[in-house]
Amino acid sequence: MVEETLSAEEPKAAELKETLKVEDLHVYFHTAAGAVKAVNGVSFSLKSGERFGLVGESGSGKSTIALSLLRLIKPPGKIEGGHVFLNGTDLVTLTEEQMRRKRLDEIALVAQGAMNSLNPVRRIRDQFILAYKDHDIDVKRSGLEERIGDLLTRVGLNREVANMFPHELSGGMKQRVCIALAISLSPSVIIADEPTSALDVVVQWQVMDTLRSVQEDLGASVILIGHDMGLMAQFVDRLGVMYAGKLVEIATVRDMFGDPLHPYGQMLIASLPSLESRKARLEGIPGITPSLLNPPSGCPFHTRCPKVMDHCSSVTPILQEVRPDHWVACHLYEEA
Amino acid sequence: MPALIEAKNVTKIFGGGLLDKSRTVALKDFSFQIDSENPSVTSIVGESGSGKTTLARMLLGLAAPTEGEVLYNGKNLEKLSGSDRRQFLRDVQVIFQDPFEVYNPFYRIDHVLETPIKNFRLADTEKGRRDLMIESLEAVGIRPEEILGRFPHELSGGQRQRIMVARALLLRPKLIIADEPVSMVDASLRATILGSLLRLNREFGISLIYITHDLTTAFQVSEDIMVLYRGSLAEAGDVDQVVRHPEHPYTRLLVGSIPLPDPDLPWEGERAIGRPAGELGVQGDEYCQFHDRCPYAMPMCVQTHPPLFHTHPNRVTSCYLYRESPELPMPQMTSIFKSSNREGPPEETEQLDALDAELEVSQENSSTPTSADD
Structure with missing residues (x-):
């Protein structure tokens, strides 16, 4: 049940395999004022062992995607359409019980606030045991102890941490415990939703370094969600840019930073502060995110776009592969 | 001429006596001063527990040092006379981290701007009041007609934080202490808020203390930097x-x-x-x-x-x-x-030119509907 699914495969075959495939996902939140289209037709796929980043401003739908992949969207939110194929199984069609078994076992979450996701009145060991019990794992107490210790050492913590309570740990240590919990059943996909946003920069490096090493050990894929472009540049292989519930650009991290195509992607990259020069332009992206209750017609970015054309406000651009491995949803790159 | 504000060998200890195990030295023997002549931009950088917020609170008179003293125009901050204290409250302004908590949700945005005008009698007439508010808001790149009369929840975090900058500007302070002003807003809005702070420094000669954990933005906005580690200057x-x-x-x-x-x-x-x-x-x-x-x-x-x-x-x-x-x-x-x-104001940088261009654009484009913050 807890077998590693990928270890035996040839690296080449693993490279070609799509672990996760999201197709035309729609997630709406039904409010009194109408449906808020938090995720509005998103498609992407994840190869095994790949690190994929999702960036966007708050309200762009990136965290909603994370929760949808785990089927943890609560009312008034609802997955309205689309498919999420995990190792070939469509998660959207599973029963609640079937989905519960997939969580942690095949797809795990490292959430934003570590301090909130650990139970404050339980020792760290018990939090692991609870997870195992939930997945019907019957390991003798001694074997279990061994395994929890191994998991903790794997994330750079002392075995003794198992005996401690969450309040005895620092924020960085708690986040590493969460990573250890997330990998405890060797999932094939780990979703990390702003895993370091509450941490100091040195601790952030430690946590991300830990996440990278366990991910490489397991051969798991990672989806990193956040808005820190620096973190993305240093961690992921490929990057998707979200805007108002849609993916507007997907590219390899080098293409995205070196040659962004979507005007939003270009402005996002241009607004990044650097340590190269103080003369860099201190510039944000003018305007504000559109309302998801009444998204603008056509391209969602047309209200802020410096390169807006006549038909941008009426025709919605489709995400297309305009260069090898570089996808963009913008009329600028469509054949006339 | 005494410094506008000066911390003289200040130490702040939290917790009980020498034998108390919970005794924490938040800041140790630290001295620092802000000149009243040359408007400066100084960053204080440190991780959590470095003492940067403790220092800010002592400079603001919100916490008393355990040892040493904080002086305002050469006078001990804890022993200011009524009129000096009033002048201090006007000269030194603060912008806090969380642009959501500082607003009372029951009042319109106007309230947060009207209060200092009333308290410090900055204008006698209704029109004078309004003109002051409009002038301040425009200086930080916000269109007054878009925010006046609205409630805090209708505005984005970036807008709210810029209104805080406008509020500080109303009083024409000599110093603004900004404690992590952009850590809770989106990256794309950070530059705009920092830009509006920088503009106050260049155009109104207001000194700035920028407290942050983010070395990159500190590098972008300030001339001088202090790096703190566990209560000491590194x-x-x-x-x-x-x-x-x-x-x-x-x-x-x-x-x-x-x-x-x-x-x-x-x-x-x-x-x-x-x-x-x-x-x-x-x-x-x-x-x-x-x-x-x-x-x-x-x-x-x-x-x-x-x-x-x-x-x-x-x-x-x-x-x-x-x-x-x-x-x-x-x-x-x-x-x-x-x-x-140096003599006089800091040299003009290209940052400010870029900022001017940007403020114009944001005025043109800001008629888009407010976002539904998640």
Whole structure:
């Protein structure tokens, strides 16, 4: 049940395999004022062992995607359409019980606030045991102890941490415990939703370094969600840019930073502060995110776009592969 | 002429007496001053627990130092007369981290701007009041007609934080202390808010203390920087030199841990300095706070706290690796700052030109509907 699914495969075959495939996902939140289209037709796929980043401003739908992949969207939110194929199984069609078994076992979450996701009145060991019990794992107490210790050492913590309570740990240590919990059943996909946003920069490096090493050990894929472009540049292989519930650009991290195509992607990259020069332009992206209750017609970015054309406000651009491995949803790159 | 505000050998200890185990030294023997003549932009950078917010609270008179004193125009902040205190409350303004908590949700935005006008009798007539509000809002790049009369929940975090900047500007202070003003807003809005703060410095001659954990933005906005670590100054001076060529091992670690937005640049983290040297056996409480993580730690690092070594004309480092350089007493630390050694306002940078262009664009484009914040 807890077998590693990928270890035996040839690296080449693993490279070609799509672990996760999201197709035309729609997630709406039904409010009194109408449906808020938090995720509005998103498609992407994840190869095994790949690190994929999702960036966007708050309200762009990136965290909603994370929760949808785990089927943890609560009312008034609802997955309205689309498919999420995990190792070939469509998660959207599973029963609640079937989905519960997939969580942690095949797809795990490292959430934003570590301090909130650990139970404050339980020792760290018990939090692991609870997870195992939930997945019907019957390991003798001694074997279990061994395994929890191994998991903790794997994330750079002392075995003794198992005996401690969450309040005895620092924020960085708690986040590493969460990573250890997330990998405890060797999932094939780990979703990390702003895993370091509450941490100091040195601790952030430690946590991300830990996440990278366990991910490489397991051969798991990672989806990193956040808005820190620096973190993305240093961690992921490929990057998707979200805007108002849609993916507007997907590219390899080098293409995205070196040659962004979507005007939003270009402005996002241009607004990044650097340590190269103080003369860099201190510039944000003018305007504000559109309302998801009444998204603008056509391209969602047309209200802020410096390169807006006549038909941008009426025709919605489709995400297309305009260069090898570089996808963009913008009329600028469509054949006339 | 006394400094506008001066911290003189201040120490802040939280918790009980000497034997109390929960006793925490939040800031130790720190001196710092802000000139009332030369408008400056100074960053205070540190991680959680570095003492940066404690320092800000003491400069604002919100916390009293355990030892040492904070002076406003040469007078002890705790013993100000009524009229001096009033003037202090006007001269020194603050912008806090969370743009959501500072607003009372039951009042319209106008209230937060009207209150200081009324309290300090800045205008006598209704029209005068309104004109002041409009002038302030426009200075930070917000269209008054779009926010006046609205409620806080209708505005984005970026807008709310800029209104806080406008509120501070109303009083024409001499100093604004901004404690993590952009850590809770989206990256794309950070530049705009920092830009509006910078503009107040350049156009209205207001000094700025920018408190942050983010070295990158500190590098972008300030001239001088102070790096704090566990309540002590690690390194200070010209921001360009400190960030690009850090001396103190802690600053090197901090700079090496920044994930730079370029996949081809390395992200070294702890590898930037290497493994800690090992246990040195601390006795007493005079030691370098960084010794237990420092790869260069020597026995002398745990015997006394390293003084400031004046390594370059515009910088000091509190580390024995630089003990060849002359020592500089803590109270003279700010004398090395670039802002203390120039006449008149800082030189114009291209940042401000870019900012002007941007403020124009944002005025044109800001008619888009408000976002539904999640």
